Structures are given as C-alpha cells and as structure tokens.
Amino acid sequence: MNALVYRSVRLVDRADAVALSFEIAPGETVVLPGGVARYQALAAALGLARPVSGEVRTLGLDPFRLDAMALRALRGRCAMVPHSGLLVANADVRTNVALPLLYHEPTRDPGVAARVAARVDAVLDELGLLARAQSRPASLGYPEQRLVALARARASRAEVLLAQDPYEGLDEPMSRRVEVLLDALAADGCATLITTSATRVETIHGSRLARRVGRRVVDLSAVDSVG
Amino acid sequence: MRATGTWGLAQARYARALHRHLVSALATIGRPEGYGLVRRTALDQIYFTGVGAIPVVAALALLLGGVISVQALSLLSGTGNEDFLGNLMQLVVFRELGPLMTAFIVIGRSGSAITVELGNMSVHRELDLLVTMGVDPARLLVLPRLVGVVAATTCLCLLFDTVAVLGGLVVARVALDVQLMAFLHIVGGHLTVPDLLLSLLKTVVFGAVIATVSTWHGMNVGRVVTEVPVATSRAVVHSLVLCLVVDTLLTVAFYAGYQP
Numbered sequence: 154m155n156a157l158v159y160r161s162v163r164l165v166d167r168a169d170a171v172a173l174s175f176e177i178a179p180g181e182t183v184v185l186p187g188g189v190a191r192y193q194a195l196a197a198a199l200g201l202a203r204p205v206s207g208e209v210r211t212l213g214l215d216p217f218r219l220d221a222m223a224l225r226a227l228r229g230r231c232a233m234v235p236h237s238g239l240l241v242a243n244a245d246v247r248t249n250v251a252l253p254l255l256y257h258e259p260t261r262d263p264g265v266a267a268r269v270a271a272r273v274d275a276v277l278d279e280l281g282l283l284a285r286a287q288s289r290p291a292s293l294g295y296p297e298q299r300l301v302a303l304a305r306a307r308a309s310r311a312e313v314l315l316a317q318d319p320y321e322g323l324d325e326p327m328s329r330r331v332e333v334l335l336d337a338l339a340a341d342g343c344a345t346l347i348t349t350s351a352t353r354v355e356t357i358h359g360s361r362l363a364r365r366v367g368r369r370v371v372d373l374s375a376v377d378s379v380g
Numbered sequence: 381m382r383a384t385g386t387w388g389l390a391q392a393r394y395a396r397a398l399h400r401h402l403v404s405a406l407a408t409i410g411r412p413e414g415y416g417l418v419r420r421t422a423l424d425q426i427y428f429t430g431v432g433a434i435p436v437v438a439a440l441a442l443l444l445g446g447v448i449s450v451q452a453l454s455l456l457s458g459t460g461n462e463d464f465l466g467n468l469m470q471l472v473v474f475r476e477l478g479p480l481m482t483a484f485i486v487i488g489r490s491g492s493a494i495t496v497e498l499g500n501m502s503v504h505r506e507l508d509l510l511v512t513m514g515v516d517p518a519r520l521l522v523l524p525r526l527v528g529v530v531a532a533t534t535c536l537c538l539l540f541d542t543v544a545v546l547g548g549l550v551v552a553r554v555a556l557d558v559q560l561m562a563f564l565h566i567v568g569g570h571l572t573v574p575d576l577l578l579s580l581l582k583t584v585v586f587g588a589v590i591a592t593v594s595t596w597h598g599m600n601v602g603r604v605v606t607e608v609p610v611a612t613s614r615a616v617v618h619s620l621v622l623c624l625v626v627d628t629l630l631t632v633a634f635y636a637g638y639q640p
Contacts, residue, residue, distance in 0.1 A: 199512055221516075225413075228514030235512075238505025243497065253513045256414040256520065266416060 154213050156313050156344030157183075157198055162207035164190040164197060172207060179312070182335070182345040191348035192235065195315040198346065199228050212312055229257040231313040232306030236321075239302040240290040246301050247273055247286040253309040276308040280334065296327040303334050306343070314338055314345040321349075401518075401596045402588065405526055408519035418524050425528025429490040430535050436485055441540040444481070445547025448472055453556055465548070466570035473544045474575050479582035480627060482537040483590065486529065487619045491594040494525055495615040498598025499608035507599060522595045529594075530587035537583040578634050585630065586623050593619045 155176040162173040173194060177183050185194055196202035197209045200216030209216065214227055232253070240249045248255075251273045258265050277283040280300060290298055299319065306314050319335070320328050339345060452465045498521060501507050510517055545567055552558035597615035601607045 225514040
C-alpha cells in the first residue's frame with residue numbers, strides 16, 4: 154500500500170490551477186515543484202486544507218472522512234515541517250522533540266516516559282543536538298530549529314513526512330545534516346513529500362520529481378532524466 | 381434599536397463561542413492521550429496562579445480585613461452591637477469580597493498571562509503546529525489551564541477569607557482589646573454552611589470564567605503580533621464583567637428570599 158496518494162487533486166479554485174496525481178511508497182521521497190499551492194498540498198495530506206476536487210489518501214485513509222479522534226491518530230503517525238511555526242517556543246528542545254510521543258503514547262506508565270526520553274536523547278545525540286537539549290527554540294538559529302523539527306519526525310518514527318523547503322536558507326554543512334536525517338527517515342520506511350521552489354534539492358536522495366506538465370502534475374521522472 | 385439588536389446578537393454569539401470552547405475542553409476529560417503533559421501543565425498553572433499569588437492575596441486580605449474591622453468597630457463601639465461585626469465579616473468577606481477580590485487578582489495576574497502566552501503561540505503558528513501533530517489544543521492547552529485556574533482560585537479564596545478574618549482580629553485586638561475567642565465567636569457564630577458553599581461555588585465558577593475567557597481570546601488572536609495586547613485587554617475586561625455578572629446572578633439566585 155502506498156503511504157500517500159494524490160488523485161487529480163486541485164488545491165485552489167482557479168482556472169489555471171494544476172491537478173496533482175501521484176503516489177508515494179514507504180521509504181520513497183517525492184519533490185513537488187513550485188506553482189502548485191505548496192503548503193496546501195502538504196496540508197491536504199493531514200486533512201488541514203480541503204482540496205477543491207480530487208482525492209487524497211494518507212496511510213490508506215481519507216483524512217476528510219475521519220472523525221476527530223481518528224484524524225488526530227492519523228496526524229500522530231505523520232510529521233509536518235512547514236516554513237514557520239516549527240517549534241513550541243515555551244518548551245525546550247527535548248520537550249519539542251518528545252511532544253508527539255508524549256501526547257500519543259499512554260504516559261501514565263513511567264516506563265513509557267523513560268523510554269520516550271531515551272529515544273529522544275538518542276536522536277538528538279545522533280544529530281549532534283544533545284548539548285542543546287535544554288535550550289529554548291529562541292536561542293537556536295533557524296537552521297537548527299529546522300533540524301530539531303526534523304528530529305521530531307525521526308524520534309516519533311513518522312510514517313509520512315511532509316516538508317516545506319527543508320533546505321532553504323541552510324549552509325552546506327547543515328544541508329548535509331538534513332540530508333543524512335532525511336535518508337535515515339527514508340531508510341526507516343518514511344514516505345516523504347517535499348515541496349520546494351528550489352531545484353538543487355531534486356538532485357538529492359535519488360528522489361522522484363513530480364513534474365508539472367501543462368495544468369497537471371503527473372509525470373514522476375527519475376532524477377537522472379530530469380537533467 | 382437596531383444598534384441594540386446588533387450588539388445583543390454579537391453578545392449572544394460571543395457567549396455561544398465561549399460555551400463551545402468550555403465544552404470542547406471539558407469533553408476531553410478522561411481521554412488517555414497526553415495525560416502526563418496535561419497533568420504537568422495543570423500543576424504548573426496551579427503553581428503560577430495559586431502559589432505565586434499567595435503574597436498578594438494574603439497582603440490584600442489582611443489589609444482589607446483590618447479596614448473592615450476598623451470601620452465596623454468605629455461605628456459599633458459602645459453601642460452594644462459589637463456582634464454585628466460578625467454579620468459584616470460574613471456579608472462582606474465570605475459572601476462577596478473573598479470570591480470577587482480573589483477573582484480580580486487571578487484575572488490581573490494569570491488571566492492576562494494566559495491570553496498573552498496563547499496569543500503569542502497563535503501568532504507564531506504554534507497552535508497550527510500542535511494540530512499537525514495530532515494534538516488537540518482543547519486538551520493540551522485549555523483543559524490544564526481550566527483545572528489549574530479553578531483549583532488555584534478556590535484555594536486562594538479560602539486563604540483570602542482566613543487572612544481577612546485574621547486581619548480583622550489583629551485590629552480588633554490592638555484597637556479595642558477584643559479577645560481572640562470572643563472575636564472568633566462573633567464571626568464564626570454568623571457564618572453558615574450556605575455562605576461557605578456559595579463562596580466555594582462562586583470561586584469555582586469565577587475560575588472557570590477566567591480560564592475560558594482568557595484561553596478563548598488567546599487562541600483567537602490572528603497572525604499579527606499587535607493583536608496580542610488588544611486580545612489581552614479584552615480578555616481582562618470581559619473576565620471582570622462576566623465575573624460580576626455571574627456574582628450578581630448567583631447572589632440573587634441564592635439569597636432572594638433566603639432567611640438565615
């Protein structure tokens with residue numbers, strides 16, 4: 154079963170609006186180019202922005218037909234890294250990364266809380282962020298905030314990652330760290346949908362590119378053939 | 381007439397929105413999700429709203445208790461009606477001042493802080509972020525603040541009542557050499573169970589009103605940072621007005637035709 158399915162999805166009610174049609178298997182990454190209502194494309198997968206037409210299925214479920222509890226459970230299995238609003242300012246890095254795990258796991262059991270803490274610390278250590286675990290987001294730079302938001306997806310073992318311009322504004326070393334993290338997520342079987350206005354990201358990960366053809370985004374080409 | 385109708389409709393819509401907001405938070409009680417986070421946030425709120433306000437509440441209660449006692453005794457001294465001090469403490473402190481002054485302090489200290497915190501979260505899209513994670517803001521943000529503010533307001537009111545009586549006692553002892561037991565007998569003799577129950581009910585309702593209004597205004601801030609102070613100002617004013625309205629309604633409902 155594909156993790157993400159977009160079938161003739163039109164996100165804005167305009168005559169020149171493009172329609173999205175593609176599927177993403179677990180462990181696969183797809184990059185959506187600019188000009189396709191990029192935020193809405195990601196939000197639709199979580200039931201946050203209803204498409205004008207077409208069908209979206211996330212992990213086999215239609216997010217717009219779920220009741221509130223089932224929808225929250227579905228969102229708990231996914232992770233979204235938007236442009237802004239990456240972290241909760243009032244919580245430290247460790248809590249930010251642990252938040253979805255602490256919310257969705259039954260934490261009345263102290264053993265679970267300890268396991269969550271160990272898991273979070275292991276991910277932060279892997280990314281070289283453990284020393285900043287008790288820092289507030291305000292003390293981090295934007296690239297580090299972005300890395301922490303991605304670390305949250307890794308710690309919660311997200312099955313679907315929806316990322317908006319994950320490489321934007323990053324220098325080379327930080328881009329490399331993000332790349333390693335995205336690779337690790339893909340290796341864990343996470344289906345990743347990236348929206349970007351940049352082009353260089355398309356050359357990374359051997360991702361497929363959702364190519365825009367006229368008013369439809371349908372043609373998924375191997376990166377090698379994109380050129 | 382038309383303007384009055386429009387205003388009335390707006391108030392009805394506002395009341396309905398607050399009601400829905402409160403019900404959506406209460407509906408999350410008993411759910412297992414995020415239990416540890418909710419408990420920790422509620423305890424933090426109790427600490428900030430309750431423990432943090434103890435010095436202010438105690439000082440205010442001591443001074444007001446003293447002032448009421450001085451005023452009462454200056455009128456009653458030598459008239460043989462010193463017992464009326466008990467009535468006055470019962471009427472002023474336990475029935476009205478205790479719950480109301482506590483609510484005013486909580487509104488100023490905590491209600492405004494809650495609106496600012498949630499308003500900033502809204503401006504910086506943190507509420508949207510929580511929703512994308514499958515977190516229910518009504519459970520994680522509203523419920524613990526509701527529980528925390530209600531619990532803290534109730535405890536603070538009990539503290540206010542106790543310290544106000546102590547303030548009255550100090551003044552009575554120093555100024556008029558009234559004995560401790562005699563003073564407590566005068567005050568305690570007039571205090572009834574319905575008075576205490578109403579005082580408790582008022583503080584619970586005031587706490588719920590403050591938490592509901594503050595969180596609703598905070599979470600309905602848009603994307604502009606200048607909306608935060610406007611929302612905070614509205615939350616404070618609306619909380620004050622609603623507490624007074626609720627106080628009036630409860631007092632009328634409870635004491636209309638009541639004979640102790």
